[in-house]
Amino acid sequence: xxxxxxxxxxxxxxxxxxxxxxxxxxxxxxxxxxxxxxxxxxxxxxxxxxxxxxxxxxxxxxxxxxxxxxxxxxxxxxxxxxxxxxxxxxxxxxxxxxxxxxxxxxxxxxxxxx
Amino acid sequence: xxxxxxxxxxxxxxxxxxxxxxxxxxxxxxxxxxxxxxxxxxxxxxxxxxxxxxxxxxxxxxxxxxxxxxxxxxxxxxxxxxxxxxxxxxxxxxxxxxxxxxxxxxxxxxxxx
Numbered sequence: 001x002x003x004x005x006x007x008x009x010x011x012x013x014x015x016x017x018x019x020x021x022x023x024x025x026x027x028x029x030x031x032x033x034x035x036x037x038x039x040x041x042x043x044x045x046x047x048x049x050x051x052x053x054x055x056x057x058x059x060x061x062x063x064x065x066x067x068x069x070x071x072x073x074x075x076x077x078x079x080x081x082x083x084x085x086x087x088x089x090x091x092x093x094x095x096x097x098x099x100x101x102x103x104x105x106x107x108x109x110x111x112x113x114x
Numbered sequence: 115x116x117x118x119x120x121x122x123x124x125x126x127x128x129x130x131x132x133x134x135x136x137x138x139x140x141x142x143x144x145x146x147x148x149x150x151x152x153x154x155x156x157x158x159x160x161x162x163x164x165x166x167x168x169x170x171x172x173x174x175x176x177x178x179x180x181x182x183x184x185x186x187x188x189x190x191x192x193x194x195x196x197x198x199x200x201x202x203x204x205x206x207x208x209x210x211x212x213x214x215x216x217x218x219x220x221x222x223x224x225x226x227x
Contacts, residue, residue, distance in 0.1 A: 004157070006157075031213050033213075040123075040219075040220075041219055041220070042204050042206075042217030042218050042219050042220050043158070043204070043215075043217050044217075045214060045215070048213065048214060050213075055213075056214060091157055091158070093157075093158075095213060100146050100163075100165040100166075100208075100210075102148060102160045102163050103160075103213075103215060104160070105150075105157035105158040105159070106157050107155070107156050107157045108156075108157050110155070
């Protein structure tokens with residue numbers, strides 16, 4: 001089966017600019033996650049969708065970050081405006097609708113803020 | 115609340131030696147536990163998972179982990195390290211009724227020739 005697809009792989013922007021990341025989960029996976037992984041740290045959950053509804057966005061900085069999952073498939077994560085501390089790898093993961101099933105991760109987008 | 119502690123941010127072993135990466139968890143409910151590996155510039159790949167069946171879990175690439183409830187541990191082991199095992203390893207905890215993972219801070223494994 002095809003894995004989780006993410007694009008772009010790398011992005012360099014200046015602070016205060018905007019950026020968007022795209023994720024296509026594994027076919028049939030109802031749950032989709034966006035993580036932020038800062039260098040030297042474990043992934044931190046930003047937002048979790050089940051189908052096209054938000055389950056958990058408690059750690060999403062809502063003043064600058066937004067995410068949507070139209071039609072319960074693809075998802076987009078946006079940052080506007082970007083800050084220096086947003087430099088990180090943004091990982092997308094998906095899982096089936098069972099709570100002991102593992103999450104499958106994409107290769108991530110490495111974001112550098114200048 | 116759930117949490118994960120990975121002791122040792124960096125571990126070095128010689129090729130052919132035993133690999134032991136430590137993970138301790140805290141959970142108020144019976145946990146699900148996972149080990150993932152991350153190679154440079156790649157996403158996380160599942161090594162193995164514990165979901166309340168056998169306490170000794172075998173995973174890919176010769177890795178295994180043992181769930182010890184009395185020690186709240188889920189340490190990852192491999193009898194003989196290979197150069198290709200050099201990567202970062204993450205332990206994660208989840209629980210029944212939630213799909214949310216809490217990750218540890220990771221352990222970077224270096225394999226010496």
